[in-house]
Amino acid sequence: IILLAVCLVLIFFLAPRYGQTNILIYLTICSVIGAFSVSSVKGLGIAIKGFFAHWPVLKDPLTWILVLTLVASITTQINYLNKALDIFNTSMVFPIYYVLFTTIVITTSVILFKEWVTMSVVDIIGTVCGFLTIILGVFLLHAFKDMDISLRNLPQTLQNADEAPAVKDDKNILIELDNPEIKADNKPKVFMIYS
Secondary structure (H helix, E strand, C coil), X not given: CHHHHHHHHHHHHHHHHHCCCCHHHHHHHHHHHHHHHHHHHXXXXXXXXXXXXXXXXXXXXXXXXXXXXXXXXXXHHHHHHHHHHHHCCHHHHHHHHHHHHHHHHHHHXXXXXXXXXXXXXXXXXXXHHHHHXXXXXXXXXXXXXXXXXXXXXXXXXXXXXXXXXXXXXXXXXXXXXXXXXXXXXXXXXXXXXXX
């Protein structure tokens, strides 16, 4: 009920006002709706298992509610993910979406299916540490994806780090001018902006 209320507030009040400028609006909608889709898939998995065990799952209305919830949540999730991808950079959308989606789905599974009740403290700590490691890995992959560093060119990269930065044509770069007279007088440093 809390997730549904949050989702309705996001869709009807915040998305029309701030969806075009704030990346978190559409991605939070996708993540919250993703909690419904993952929970529905898990419930349908149990229903399919029961079907092959000759349980009367097709007569149970919960099975059909799960199917409708899955279809509605997946279509809504894809709709808002496409909106986010149309407006914002893909390299920003996917890491944020991955972290939000995984966090909300794990929290939902903990509450709904009570999976962690039977786990020991060591297993819970291991799961949380693994999740944090994945989040850190996703951040590092996307934060340093433009850097050209490999084992082959690592010594050159470290050696070039001590040299003056190179000016690129396509970005604005702020370069400090090394003027010994300015440093000796303790006057403010001069900066030049190259475009």
